[in-house]
Amino acid sequence: xxxxxxxxxxxxxxxxxxxxxxxxxxxxxxxxxxxxxxxxxxxxxxxxxxxxxxxxxxxxxxxxxxxx
Amino acid sequence: xxxxxxxxxxxxxxxxxxxxxxxxxxxxxxxxxxxxxxxxxxxxxxxxxxxxxxxxxxxxxxxxxxxxxxxxxxxxxxxxxxxxxxxxxxxxxxxxxxxxxxxxxxxxxxxxxxxxxxxxxxxxxxxxxxxxxxxxxxxxxxxxxxxxxxxxxxxxxxxxxxxxxxxxxxxxxxxxxxxxxxxxxxxxxxxxxxxxxxxxxxxxxxxxxxxxxxxxxxxxxxxxxxxxxxxxxxxxxxxxxxxxxxxxxxxxxxxxxxxxxxxxxxxxxxxxxxxxxxxxxxxxxxxxxxxxxxxxxxxxxxxxxxxxxxxxxxxxxxxxxxxxxxxxxxx
Numbered sequence: 570x571x572x573x574x575x576x577x578x579x580x581x582x583x584x585x586x587x588x589x590x591x592x593x594x595x596x597x598x599x600x601x602x603x604x605x606x607x608x609x610x611x612x613x614x615x616x617x618x619x620x621x622x623x624x625x626x627x628x629x630x631x632x633x634x635x636x637x
Numbered sequence: 638x639x640x641x642x643x644x645x646x647x648x649x650x651x652x653x654x655x656x657x658x659x660x661x662x663x664x665x666x667x668x669x670x671x672x673x674x675x676x677x678x679x680x681x682x683x684x685x686x687x688x689x690x691x692x693x694x695x696x697x698x699x700x701x702x703x704x705x706x707x708x709x710x711x712x713x714x715x716x717x718x719x720x721x722x723x724x725x726x727x728x729x730x731x732x733x734x735x736x737x738x739x740x741x742x743x744x745x746x747x748x749x750x751x752x753x754x755x756x757x758x759x760x761x762x763x764x765x766x767x768x769x770x771x772x773x774x775x776x777x778x779x780x781x782x783x784x785x786x787x788x789x790x791x792x793x794x795x796x797x798x799x800x801x802x803x804x805x806x807x808x809x810x811x812x813x814x815x816x817x818x819x820x821x822x823x824x825x826x827x828x829x830x831x832x833x834x835x836x837x838x839x840x841x842x843x844x845x846x847x848x849x850x851x852x853x854x855x856x857x858x859x860x861x862x863x864x865x866x867x868x869x870x871x872x873x874x875x876x877x878x879x880x881x882x883x884x885x886x887x888x889x890x891x892x893x894x895x896x897x898x899x900x901x902x903x904x905x906x907x908x909x910x911x912x913x914x915x916x917x918x919x920x921x922x923x924x925x926x927x928x929x930x931x932x933x934x935x936x937x938x939x940x941x942x943x944x945x946x947x948x949x950x951x952x953x954x955x956x957x958x959x960x961x962x963x964x965x966x967x968x
Contacts, residue, residue: 571761571805615743626856
């Protein structure tokens with residue numbers, strides 16, 4: 570139920586953004602977050618719930634790759 | 638991966654039997670799917686808690702929404718609840734009898750239409766309901782919040798030494814608020830490696846006797862959480878006592894619509910007064926949700942209760958411990 574998927578904001582118009590999920594583009598409501606074009610967001614039931622910090626995300630995944 | 642497991646083993650070496658509970662269906666899925674329980678030393682036990690909102694939605698709430706639907710109130714609901722058994726039938730069955738129940742992915746599909754939204758979920762899913770309320774929608778709220786439930790579990794029959802704390806509930810709530818629980822906790826992401834490093838970090842906290850909160854999902858979770866979402870939630874909803882299926886009433890663990898005109902429980906009080914809920918005999922979802930019973934030890938599991946013929950909510954929802962164990966087997 571609390572599943573959320575990260576995607577990249579392609580464009581913004583008022584409360585709606587077009588978000589790219591690895592090639593699939595969907596309209597997402599962004600009333601709950603302050604974001605800009607180019608940001609990564611986490612999307613849950615049609616809403617962006619939080620901005621994903623790209624630098625930390627990359628570090629985490631690099632770190633994880635290193636220990637596998 | 639081996640490095641983390643070795644570190645877990647060395648931390649666990651001199652530990653007494655230790656129980657770590659995960660309270661998010663997403664984490665349960667990763668743990669069972671990747672066989673993480675099997676990778677851990679014998680003295681480290683992982684148990685699943687009430688991390689599936691569908692599973693903890695009270696049978697009475699299901700009955701009430703079915704009653705509304707049978708009385709010609711148009712209902713919009715997340716697909717997850719459609720097959721949860723009520724006393725007489727499921728929402729799906731009610732639809733078969735002509736009730737109008739729209740299965741939705743997002744509440745934005747029914748904004749500004751005359752539906753009553755059957756809202757379930759924890760903090761992750763609540764801001765969307767608050768948004769719909771701000772747009773004038775009517776809501777039957779079965780929303781619940783996690784911290785009071787975890788507090789109740791900590792004073793229950795099962796000794797819990799630490800929690801794998803839900804990642805996306807924390808995205809809204811923030812990492813700070815969990816300190817209230819005063820128990821070792823690690824907020825975790827959802828990759829199997831992240832869950833493993835979270836277990837490692839919990840064991841580090843336990844071995845150092847530190848009852849603190851570590852944020853192991855920093856790319857998403859901030860100390861203060863999502864302020865905008867929290868503000869909208871508190872503007873539209875207020876804390877009330879709430880019934881958790883199988884667990885019982887937990888004080889101030891639920892959220893109810895503030896404005897009576899948009900609160901379906903108030904709007905349709907006359908219809909809802911008639912609802913008579915009878916709990917099933919034999920279903921032990923409550924013990925599964927409290928971590929006291931493994932799915933396979935329930936007498937109904939795989940016999941009377943399967944994903945095709947679910948008797949309890951833990952078998953209905955794809956995030957229920959019974960359904961996940963049925964799918965992947967005990968590995």
